[in-house]
């Protein structure tokens with residue numbers, strides 16, 4: 001069986017009747033959504049907050065009722081994927097470009113669960129390029145700044161054109177390879193004008209559900 005499927009489906013078991021559920025983005029959380037849709041057919045009642053246009057489309061197809069983030073107080077549980085996770089349970093997200101809404105939903109959540117297969121578990125973050133969402137008005141200047149900082153930036157291109165996020169920004173991917181000091185990098189990126197958000201998720205996740213060799217490992221913070 002697919003390890004992403006095992007992890008994604010397991011996370012759905014944490015959902016209880018009446019909850020507001022944050023729905024992440026990507027191929028692993030897709031399995032969570034499929035499972036949720038079966039649970040809805042069996043009588044579960046929840047409302048969900050989507051983190052991307054692609055998740056919204058899937059949720060609508062699966063009959064998962066959606067609500068706007070601004071119309072809920074607190075999200076009870078958010079289930080999302082990740083691109084890399086280290087042993088401190090920090091991670092990189094945004095491979096699909098959904099990092100901004102994913103972070104906003106995560107920080108509004110009582111509990112954050114990541115669902116991954118074991119290929120996402122790393123000793124050190126950074127082999128996966130770190131996505132940074134930037135304001136189009138200044139993208140070239142931010143790109144130059146990142147070059148000067150030796151962060152190996154590349155503007156994300158999709159089908160020959162600039163990749164545009166759900167909130168109409170560009171993504172610059174940083175090919176750092178080894179992020180020695182994630183906390184410092186987070187601070188630095190947060191301080192650069194024109195950077196809207198970045199894919200370093202530090203001290204955000206509570207539990208990581210890992211699918212590995214057809215079974216599960218669950219790691220809590």
Ligand SMILES: O=C[C@H](O)[C@H](O)[C@H](O)COP(=O)(O)O
Nearest residue numbers: 026027028081094096097098
């Ligand atoms: O922007 C995309 C998200 O951060 C995804 O959650 C992440 O890329 C993991 O996706 P997948 O489960 O497809 O590997």
